[in-house]
Amino acid sequence: MNxxxxxxxxxxxxxxxxxxxxxxxxxxxxxxxxxxARGKRGWVLKGTLGLIVxxxxxxxxxxxxxxxxLYEAELNARLKDQKLNL
Numbered sequence: 001m002n003x004x005x006x007x008x009x010x011x012x013x014x015x016x017x018x019x020x021x022x023x024x025x026x027x028x029x030x031x032x033x034x035x036x037a038r039g040k041r042g043w044v045l046k047g048t049l050g051l052i053v054x055x056x057x058x059x060x061x062x063x064x065x066x067x068x069x070l071y072e073a074e075l076n077a078r079l080k081d082q083k084l085n086l
Contacts, residue, residue: 004078007071011064018061025054 028050035043 004071004074007067007074011067011071014060014064014067018057018064021057021060022054023057025050025052025057028053 029047030050032043032047032050035046
């Protein structure tokens with residue numbers, strides 16, 4: 001049962017973290033957009049940072065989805081094995 005718990009724990013950690021990071025990235029991009037519209041300096045750097053943070057969040061979210069899929073596949077395989085052994 002250890003492998004299945006590892007996949008679940010990884011998903012349980014990464015999913016909320018990813019959503020938080022994606023939200024921060026979108027907020028930074030929005031702030032850069034407002035800065036550009038107001039003619040402020042530094043919007044390019046801020047926008048680039050926002051894109052980096054957003055993409056990092058999406059990458060972590062992808063890892064969370066992969067971990068959840070592996071968890072579900074392992075769980076289904078174990079349930080199928082249990083049914084066959086009955």
